[in-house]
Amino acid sequence: MYSLDSELLYVGKAKNLKNRVSSYFRARGLNAKTVALVSRIDHIEITVTGSEAEALLLEQTLIKKHRPQYNILLKDDKSYPYLHLSDHAYPLLSYRRGKRKGAGRYFGPYPNSSAVREALSYLQRLFQIRSCEDSYFNHRSRPCLQHEIKRCSAPCVGIISADDYRRDIEHATLFLEGNSRVLLQALQASMTAAAEALQFERAGEIRDQIELLRRIQERQFVERGDHNADVWAVIEWQEILCVQRMTFRAGRMVNSQSFFPEDRAGDGLETVLISYMSQFYLGGHAADGLPDVIVADVAIEDLVVLLEALRIQEGAKMTHARGVRGEQRQWLHMAQENARAGAQTRISGRQAAKLKMQKVAELLGLAAAPGRIECFDISHAQGEAAYASCVVYGDEGLDKKRYRRFSVKEVTAGDDYAALENAVTRHLTRLKDQDDLPGLLLIDGGKGQINRISTVLENLAISNLPAFGISKGTTRKSGWEYLWEAGAERPIMPNAHDEGFRLLQHVRDEAHRFAITGHRKERAKSRGQSEIESLPGIGPKRRKELLLHFGSLKNMRGAPKEEIERVPGISKTLAAQIFARLHGEE
Template sequence: MRLEDLPPLPETPGVYLWKAGESVIYVGKAKNLKARVTSYFHSEGKSLRVSQEATHLDFIVLRDEVEALLLEANLIKHHRPHYNVLMKDDKHYPFLKLTREEWPMLMVVRRVQNDGARYWGPFPEASAVRRIKRLVDRFFPLRQNSGFPFKKRRYPCLNHSMGRCLAPCVGKADPEQYRVVVQQVENLLDGKVEALYESLEQQMRAAAQHQDFERAAEIRDQITAVRSFFGTSQQAYDPELGDLDFLGFARAGDYALIQHYQMRGGQMLGRISRFVEGVKEASDAELLEAFLRDYYLEATPLPPLVLLPFELEAQDAFSTFLSSKGRKVEVRIPQRGDKTRLIELAQKNAETALHTELKVLERKGDHPGLKGLMEVLGLSRRPYRIEGYDISNLLGESVVGSITVFEGGRPKKAEYRRIKIKGLQGQPDDFFSMEQTILRRFTGSLAEQMPIPDLILIDGGLGQVRAAQKGLKQAGLDIPLVGLAKREETLVLPDGHTIGLPLSHPALQILIYLRDETHRNGLEFHRKLRNQKTLKSIFDDIPGIGPARKMALLNHFSTLEELRDMSVDELARLPGLDKRSAQAVLKALGAGIPSEGSRA
């Protein structure tokens, strides 16, 4: 579709639908329809593709952005357009439903219907629903076993005998008493615990005045149970925070995760998590708005405060939309105090949960970093096997080439290798060392032992990458190469081009992990060589330590610290050593002569 093919658009709020034939491919809302829709033709990425793929545009003019928000949500839910962010979730979180009948009952349901009943939810965890339902069933005598819709019975059930039901099914319930119980349950579920306490205490005092002490004791137990539920239990976070929702957000390249927490009466009821794939081109704001739109379309009743991790353009519209559902709701970003700590908690948990989800994909052999590398580097297939290379040295001494292997995004430590670099004549030369490491890996014995990798990662910049390319050329191989420059974590290609990725991108994360493993592997071996060289030099000057004893010490210890931590007795137990030679070694190391059985 071309810009000149657009219908005349008004500069008013509304909803627009991009269509390809009869299919809706994208639904959006706008404060200014003309400005928003025409911007698609001057954009890049997904927006431009939508306008190019569309054959025509429909739009609906509305009074304000709030109406646009609601209609957009319903249209997306109905059409499920390809280019909209869809919060796919196979879970139907539970609601509590208070039926609208002469004798209402409380039920756990998974769907909200337009039937006039009152609903509370969705609850993040089924355990939270069970706790509340158990509390109501035990201490608030609503009917439980007479069905929905209400059916009469010949005999009352056991709950009536236990004092847990007023038995309207057999005509025993007083309508006014039942109405009071229903109101108390509504207060409980609305979080109006102070009003509930006041109602229960009035009933308790009235029962005591009429000397109905058994009834007064029952009401006292009700009060105790409610206070226990809303008090300092293991689920409570801070009673002073009251009722609120707060959200955490994390993303990594093509993946994102949003977590929603409910707090009622200062008690954490749990959380809902949504893991979303294929969102590389979606903005953070678009993803968070999609979740808010889906979740709050049905959620009820709403808290007076919803806390977000970052600002949204449609934030005020969301506040107005949520407030239109019954009570005033403020949607904002906390600036200080306990509420900022709630967002920090949500953010940290979202990042942890996203990392866990990516690990699950990794275990399935579908590590997101592999797909990302294929796309970023333009590879013909996913790089299942990646080898990392690094050079470690100290002023040209004990130079080591480190080789590490990742398969399926995970370390394969059994195939880690280290190569001693020779021919440097005391002068450090990382480029020569890298070339030699690559050449020996692909032409020597390792070439027969290890398969050819799909991708090679070089720890370093363009110089190291081209040195590695030179080594590959000598070996007669053409394997995709990429370098990782430490300072900016930039990808470096052999032709000199660089690629910058956000630190959260799975492709960059897997390369950083591999680079760090390669560096650790080489540094560990380099330190061992250096320490052994130092030890060897020290042992040469100790009286009574000949070649055999020197070899025994070198085979057993790799650092001076390990040796100094030995007692004379422990050192004397090593093969070929006795107490006199052990004392000579410790004395030469400046550790003194420790007493028998003591530590050096």
């Protein structure tokens, strides 16, 4: 379905095309979301496929490619934490987040970083696997503190043999794979063998491992059979949709995730759930593998097409259960309760954010609570690598997807006023064109900065955007800040415990953190790059010839232009350009 300007609004599949399309154009019975979609439709294009499974695969491909605004979109952009077992003679087991591109093996994903660090702590206590990076490991001459507190077997100095360390790694792998029964049997066999060989100290150590392992299992897991299942549920609570996925592997719950899609087309809960599941599995988001069975309270005929598409695309033979009896019923109930809790938590967060926004409006004397606060800050080191940051606080708290950084290079080094003016002008010009201005503009600065930004607003003909500066008071202590309105001679000096004031402090501190992060990255990048790499017309070969000829950049800068011309591959014109760059004559 396309709009008048050929914007793709919605992609759908249908076994009966006439019934499906006509359902959007009924005279009555349509909800407000569907009416909003229909009001924008200008024309419809149709593609005929060979089967329903092919239609589903095509639908998911188009949704992933074009991301139509009225489709259920999979919001899975956050990076989940993993445990990484490195590819090394003495492997390192460590915490990792982001793309899984390092050599070795990954275990996860885990629901949060705390779960990963807890598992890592258990494994260090159980099997004494090293936690140091390779650069540290390769240069040790004596055991570190981790060995002294029995968290590492010190393979760096040969206290444990390669075979024994490999055995510990195999046991840790069994633990992470959930094969605790096999692991317990292996440990018990090792304990018996050590006792029979009269190695009673070693047998005692293995006994302690077994006891700790059993305590961990009692704390972390509830036995649920031996199935690999994904359990799905969807809840709508006060206009908040929450899709819950609970992952069971070898009968144990290993993950639980909450997703919050938007049903802009008004398709209904069951359609939302099936659409979300389709994008999740066909889009390759199941990082912990495909299950043997999908447990969801939907009709089997509604999942037949998805299961067939997975068989075609992944070669996976999966089944469906509605969760009406036994352990699957308990799983489904658990998923529904978690979905309800997730929706309630989301609502609580929104309500808290709205209340804080109202407090901000009361503090600043605004006519209405701002729907969105955007805060700017500048970070640089004596003018070097100047960066401006813009952070956003919305109706659900800090909205990190809308954060922006601006590299400020067109202004005089160290001129914070000009840097702020440059960044704010660029940002607000774009938002004005999109008719998406915030409800409040906050500047990390005092009277001078906010008056400069007031001029920017006048130049852009933006008259309805309240702007305030927040600056440290004379004591330079947190809680004693001043709030400045453009044109005001005296600042607002709020109570340190005012909720609105504390929110503005929080947003300002986040803008400061975000700006410093960008500045440090840029500065580190420049520190790791030689000035010779920025010379005009100089590639790797000419760079090598210059360094061979002069030995250093310092010698090159002190040499006359005629000396540069003698370097192989450097013409007179290029030598003149290099000389001018080195002496700042450009």
